[in-house]
Amino acid sequence: PVLYIDFRHHPLENTEPTIRLLGKIMGREARAEEIIAFRHKAMARVSDVLAEHNPPRPKVFIERIGGYSDDCCLSFGAENFGNYVELAGGHNIGSDIIPATFGQLNPEQVIAANPDHVVITSADWEAYVPGGYWIPLGPGADPQVTRKKLEWFPTRNAYTGIAAQETRNFHGIWHQFYNSPYEFVAVQQLAKWFHPNLFDDLDPDATFAEYHRRFLPIDYQPGYSVSLTDSP
Secondary structure (H helix, E strand, C coil), X not given: CCCXXXXXXXXXXXXXXXXXXXXXXXXXXXXXXXXXXXXXXXXXXXXXXXXXXCCCCCEEXXXXXXXXXXXXXXXXCXXXXXXXXXXXXXXXXXXXXXXXXEEECCHHHHHHHCCCEEEEEECCCCCCCCCCCCCCCCCXXXXXXXXXXXXXXXXXXXXXXXXXXXXXCEEEEEHHHHHCCCHHHHHHHHHHHXXXXXXXXXXXXXXXXXXXXXXXXXXXXXXXXXXXXXXX
C-alpha cells in the first residue's frame, strides 16, 4: 500500500486527514482524535479572540529559510506560513505576489509593501551552511544566541526604511513548523507578535509543552522563537 501524507503544501487542509490516516494504520484511531481535538482547542485560542475583536491586520513579510543563503527574498504565498499569518490576524504580503506555496520577492517589492512585521523562519543549519546568518532556533536553543543572530536581519538592504525596521518588529521562528503537525504553535506565536494586547495571556511555549507531555515520547525544550521586541 502507498500512503500520501501532507504537512507541507496544504497543511491546514491535509494535516488532520493525515493524522487520522496514521492513526488508522497504527490501530490508534482514538489517540489520533485526541490529537486533533487538542489542535482544534489550540487554534480556537486565537480564532475566537480575533472573531470577537476583529483587529486591523498588520502587513507581514515572511523571510523563508532566513540565513541559509544570501538570496533575498524567499517567502511564502497564500499557503503554509502564508496561511498561518492570516490565521494569526495578519496579512501576508507574499500572498499578493506569489501564486504558489513557495516563491521569492525582490527587495524592491518588500520595501514598497512596507511590512509592519518581518518574520524569519530559520533553524540551526551549521552542518549545511557553517557560520551562516541563520538563527539556531529549535529545541534547547540559547535565547541569547538566537537574539544576537536575529539582530543582523534588520540591516539587510531589503528592509531599508520599512515600518518594521522602525519599530523593531523582527521575529524569528523555527522553520520546521512549515512541515510538521505543530502549526498551531506557530499560529499562537504569530498572534502574540501581531496583537500583543489581545494575546497577553496566551503562552505558545506552554501549549507546546503540554502537547509534548500528552502526545510525544520526548521532554519539551523551549527555543522555537525569538523577537527583538522581547526584553533582552
